[in-house]
Amino acid sequence: MTEAHGIVIVGGGICGLATALALHRKGIASLVLEKSEVLRAEGAGIGVQANGWRALEQLGVAGELRKTAGLITSYHDVWLQGDKSTRDRYPVRTELRCLNRKDLIEALAKDLPAGAIRFGCRIAAVHEDPGGHGAAVLTMADGATIKAKVLIGCDGGTNSVVARYLGLPPVRTIPRLVLRGFTSYPHGHPFKNEFLRLRVGDFFIGRLTITDNLVHFFVTMPPPSPDAGLAGADLRDVRDLVLKELEEHQCPAEITEVVRGSDPESLNLVTKFWYRPPWEVALGGFQKGAVTVAGDAMHAMGPFIGQGGSAGLEDAVVLARTLARAAGGAGEGEDGEAAVGGAIGAYIRERRLRLVLLSLESYIMGVLLVRSPSPAVKLACMAVLVLLGSKSLRHANFDCGRL
């Protein structure tokens, strides 16, 4: 027996849950299929700038989330090169907070109706519904099938089955090691409410305050040799390795002590970044009938400008808005199907330029930070960043509009 549903969302990460919540707020039911057995919130903290907060406001969860994460009021940039060092502090001009990913995921999930998320449900393949009408048939890992009138792939950047169904090329990867985690300070941390960004050689390190008692950090470094045996290693051992490297590079105690004191349970390791290059975001076919993608499945962009998650929240608001218009304007049957197809087309048109600009900015930052470009390429990159308004964080001022 094939189950039949209206809107099916593959993936219960930030974007999938936000899309389900946005649809729910518009009175539209959906079913989220998530392969893990519980809500996943890996990666410790996530920086959310003003554009993300605007989307969270539309989703009705900004107020409660603001209570969990204090305002970050300044950037503190430190660059250490041998004996030389530069320090620069400047104010954050738009809203920036670092959320505990768990708080974000739980806030997005908690208002969904019972049964709206089905856990332990891995989609192995997507096929066109032989009955036509642009819908899709999903085959689960256990062989069962589900028919979806509308299918939204929010199944992440690394191996999205929905992106594959749409014919999108696999995302590209950059080998890079990132260790992330939380450090607790039961008696209050000694830091300002700032985002410390430290560059030491090939290391890029961040420290963001969340509350008076909780700090998020990340350490990004070139990947160690394959025989370093990181795959499946105890994350405490990875932390020791990272600390050893930081000390060898004379990284200041204001960072090493945070990493050393981190909660082992909160540690998370990423060994590569994944991204869809900006030209694929510009030209990608993100729709086949009533099937589309959102979040990293559509526009994975690496962490270089900290916008991947917020861009997924914006997708959710825009997609729910356009689908709600279609649901309000057309009835059942072929008219309804044409309206849904039109709504998805409108969503993609509305999002495309925004996502191309974000992907381009992130891609260029990646070239500058990871690839050691020639002076000419560096100059060209800097010129594009000026045009994109990167220094003034123009990307953070975006407003995806009302739900």
Ligand SMILES: Cc1cc2nc3c(=O)[nH]c(=O)nc-3n(C[C@H](O)[C@H](O)[C@H](O)COP(=O)(O)OP(=O)(O)OC[C@H]3O[C@@H](n4cnc5c(N)ncnc54)[C@H](O)[C@@H]3O)c2cc1C
């Ligand atoms: C080191 C690092 C730091 C970052 N920092 C920031 C930041 O500060 N700010 C920011 O905005 N963004 C940041 N990002 C990006 C952000 O984490 C991602 O853009 C965001 O998590 C993507 O959400 P998503 O829901 O689209 O995908 P995911 O979070 O990947 O969720 C996809 C979900 O789909 C499920 N799934 C996958 N395949 C299937 C299947 N076949 N069947 C069923 N379920 C499936 C997965 O289990 C998962 O739950 C960072 C990324 C990295 C790597």
